[in-house]
Amino acid sequence: xxxxxxxxxxxxxxxxxxxxxxxxxxxxxxxxxxxxxxxxxxxxxxxxxxxxxxxxxxxxxxxxxxxxxxxxxxxxxxxxxxxxxxxxxxxxxxxxxxxxxxxxxxxxxxxxxxxxxxxxxxxxxxxxxxxxxxxxxxxxxxxxxxxxxxxxxxxxxxxxxxxxxxxxxxxxxxxxxxxxxxxxxxxxxxxxxxxxxxxxxxxxxxxxxxxxxxxxxxxxxxxxxxxxxxxxxxxxxxxxxxxxxxxxxxxxxxxxxxxxxxxxxxxxxxxxxxxxxxxxxxxxxxxxxxxxxxxxxxxxxxxxxxxxxxxxxxxxxxxxxxxxxxxxxxxxxxxxxxxxxxxxxxxxxxxxxxxxxxxxxxxxxxxxxxxxxxxxxxxxxxxxxxxxxxxxxxxxxxxxxxxxxxxxxxxxxxxxxxxxxxxxxxxxxxxxxxxxxxxxxxxxxxxxxxxxxxxxxxxxxxxxxxxxxxxxxxxxxx
Numbered sequence: 001x002x003x004x005x006x007x008x009x010x011x012x013x014x015x016x017x018x019x020x021x022x023x024x025x026x027x028x029x030x031x032x033x034x035x036x037x038x039x040x041x042x043x044x045x046x047x048x049x050x051x052x053x054x055x056x057x058x059x060x061x062x063x064x065x066x067x068x069x070x071x072x073x074x075x076x077x078x079x080x081x082x083x084x085x086x087x088x089x090x091x092x093x094x095x096x097x098x099x100x101x102x103x104x105x106x107x108x109x110x111x112x113x114x115x116x117x118x119x120x121x122x123x124x125x126x127x128x129x130x131x132x133x134x135x136x137x138x139x140x141x142x143x144x145x146x147x148x149x150x151x152x153x154x155x156x157x158x159x160x161x162x163x164x165x166x167x168x169x170x171x172x173x174x175x176x177x178x179x180x181x182x183x184x185x186x187x188x189x190x191x192x193x194x195x196x197x198x199x200x201x202x203x204x205x206x207x208x209x210x211x212x213x214x215x216x217x218x219x220x221x222x223x224x225x226x227x228x229x230x231x232x233x234x235x236x237x238x239x240x241x242x243x244x245x246x247x248x249x250x251x252x253x254x255x256x257x258x259x260x261x262x263x264x265x266x267x268x269x270x271x272x273x274x275x276x277x278x279x280x281x282x283x284x285x286x287x288x289x290x291x292x293x294x295x296x297x298x299x300x301x302x303x304x305x306x307x308x309x310x311x312x313x314x315x316x317x318x319x320x321x322x323x324x325x326x327x328x329x330x331x332x333x334x335x336x337x338x339x340x341x342x343x344x345x346x347x348x349x350x351x352x353x354x355x356x357x358x359x360x361x362x363x364x365x366x367x368x369x370x371x372x373x374x375x376x377x378x379x380x381x382x383x384x385x386x387x388x389x390x391x392x393x394x395x396x397x398x399x400x401x402x403x404x405x406x407x408x409x410x411x412x413x414x415x416x417x418x419x420x421x422x423x424x425x426x427x428x429x430x431x432x433x434x435x436x437x438x439x440x441x442x443x444x445x446x447x448x449x450x451x452x453x454x455x456x457x458x459x460x461x462x463x464x465x466x467x468x469x470x471x472x473x474x475x476x477x478x
Contacts (some may be wrong), residue, residue, distance in 0.1 A: 001114060003045055012047055013054035020055065021064060024075050031077040035065065038073075044115055100218035105427065105442050112431045120435040120465030122452040125262070125323075125411060131382055131455060132326040136371040140362055150357065155349035156341060157184025157333070158360035164367045165333055172295060174308035175317065175335060183341045183348070186355060187332040188290055189217070191318045192255075194334075194344045195288060196223040205249040209237050211414075213262040213290075214255055215444035229444070230254070232261065234405055236268030239275040246283055253286050259303045260293040263443050263451040264414040265407030273306060281312040288316045292323040295376055297409040298384040313337065321363060323411060324379065330355070331363045383411065383455055386462060390454040393463045397470030411455035414440075417448050421476045426450075429472040435465045 004015040023029055035041070038056065042049040056073055059065045067073045101107065109123045156162070162179035169175040185191045192214070200206070202224025208214040210229035220227055228245050230237045236258055245251045256276075258268035268276070280287050287306065294302040307317040320332040334344070348354065366372055387406075390413060394401060404414040423439035430436060440449025457465055 001044065004047065013051050013058065016041075016045065016047070016052065016055035017058040020059060021062075024064060029075050031075050033075050035073045035075065098222055100222045102218060103216060103442055105423065105439055106216060108427065108431075109436055109438065112436055116431070116434070118434065119431065120461045120468065121456045122435065122437045122454070122465060122469075124456045125453050126327045127323065127325075127379075127411070127455050128458055130458070131379055133366070133371065133375040134326075136369075136375055137326065137329075137362060137366065139371070140365050140369065144358075144362065144365070152353045153355070153357045153360070155354045156345040157182065157355065158357055158364065161331075161360045161364040164364040168367050169319075169335065172302065173291070173319070174304050177335050181335055181338055181341055183334045183336065183344055184355060184360060185332040185334060185348070186330040187322050187327070188292055188318050188320045189219075191332055191334045192217065192288070192290070193219050194347055195253075195316065196220055196225055198344055198347045199286075199340070200225055200252060204253075205245070205251045206253045206255060207242060207245050207251050208255045209257065209261065211263055211440065211443035211445040211449070212255070213257065213443060216438075216442045230256075232264055232266060234266060236261065236266050236272055237276075239272050239279055242276070242279050242283075242285070246285065251285070253288060254280070255288045255290070256306070257290045257292075258306055259291055260296065260407050260410030262293070262410070263412050263438075263440070264404045265410050265412055266405050267303060267408070268306075273309065277306065277309060277312070277314065280314040285314065286316060287314055288318065290318045292318075292320045293410040295324045296380060296383055296411070298380050298387075299408065300377070300380060302409070307335065316340065324376065325363075325366070329359045329363055331359060380409075383409075386454045386459065387413070389459075389462050390452060390466065393466040394452075397466050398473060411453050413452045413454060415450050415452065417450060417473065419448055419473070419477055421448075421473070423447055425476055426472065429476055430469055433468045433472050435468040435472070437469065 002019060004012045006012070008015065020035070029035060036044065038049050038052045042052045045052070056065065056067065060067060063078070064076055065073055066076050102110070113119055113121060113124070159179065161184055162182045165182055166177060166179055169177055185194070196219055200223060203226065205226040205228055207228050207230050209232045211232065214220060214227070226249070228249055228251060230241050237256060242251070242254060256268070258273070260267065276287070279285070289306045291305045294305065297303065305317060307315045317335040318332065321329050322332070334341070336344070391403065391406065394413070394415065398417070400418055402416040402418065404416070407413070423441050427437070427439055438451045440451060441447055443451065454462065
């Protein structure tokens with residue numbers, strides 16, 4: 001984000017005025033549109049409000065903006081040769097469309113992280129930079145033989161990567177499949193998006209875990225899908241609820257994250273796995289299994305996916321590089337019946353003509369290299385240490401908070417704070433103090449739950465961040 005240069009000889013308010021004038025001339029703020037308030041702009045730019053007031057005064061003197069008491073500051077409708085009736089109502093467009101924006105809490109978290117990069121980040125569900133295989137990927141790329149043709153690739157995904165995934169899935173996930181049954185995506189979220197858009201219709205009912213990462217994704221509501229809850233306890237989702245939901249609501253699909261579930265960290269028990277597969281087979285009900293965390297199992301013994309026991313062919317299996325290597329590679333995959341892969345590949349081609357061939361080939365080489373297993377071993381050791389440090393610090397700072405379960409893998413901890421503090425107030429107070437987390441209500445839970453991602457902060461920031469969270473909580477709780 002642009003910030004004024006404090007070492008420049010030009011006054012700060014002049015820099016701000018010039019920057020705003022440029023953005024207005026580029027059409028980022030069309031004639032008649034509202035500018036950010038003086039207070040908000042001052043916070044974003046890290047200056048005093050008086051500096052912004054002077055910048056606005058400069059722009060008003062040139063006729064570029066207009067200010068009215070109670071209405072805020074807007075771009076002039078005459079300075080740029082435009083009139084309101086010729087200017088599109090961009091605000092209405094931004095608020096329209098079928099694809100809903102992110103949840104307000106998620107937008108606030110993203111905004112805070114952009115404005116304050118120094119925040120201790122317990123919110124972002126990804127690996128810290130020092131946990132990613134940066135050196136390994138750099139080594140592979142330095143030796144990488146770039147293909148002679150860099151045109152559009154197969155919309156189903158690079159053949160070398162799909163071939164590498166056939167071996168990976170059999171060796172690491174006990175899943176036997178063929179390259180024709182694999183679709184490469186940009187990650188689990190794109191896989192879910194394709195499924196909701198192509199395999200379901202508005203008004204269809206699906207079952208998701210409660211709480212669930214899926215609640216944080218407005219894509220379900222955007223597609224007009226009705227969501228029904230499967231309660232999660234210490235043994236994972238409760239399969240018998242599926243029969244009831246099928247009878248009452250004719251659910252068409254079940255979405256599950258059975259291994260180190262996000263956000264609770266729970267594992268679906270062996271008995272419930274058997275029940276789940278029996279029920280799905282009996283009802284002819286598809287299950288979408290999202291399995292991003294299994295290889296993070298701290299003991300080096302990843303739990304088997306449901307797909308490994310899927311004799312009836314009921315499961316669409318989703319995996320990703322994001323939680324075990326690097327989210328920036330944007331590599332995910334889906335294992336599904338060939339007819340489904342063809343349908344979703346066609347949709348993907350309409351969206352973006354497929355992914356870049358280069359990261360796909362880098363990922364294929366990494367999976368097949370001698371660097372992959374040592375990276376996983378180091379990742380598991382580091383994650384376990386961070387988990388233990390986070391729990392220890394939380395026990396010290398918030399002795400009355402209840403941990404749902406001590407996860408044996410994954411990136412998250414799920415806590416009940418035993419408090420009636422509003423999620424929004426707690427989030428704002430923690431941001432003011434320099435730390436950010438995800439309120440549990442984002443995942444469909446009742447107020448008072450929080451998710452901490454211990455894989456994202458730097459190791460040296462974990463204790464400080466939890467201490468700041470504790471200060472914020474005690475201030476509002478007392």
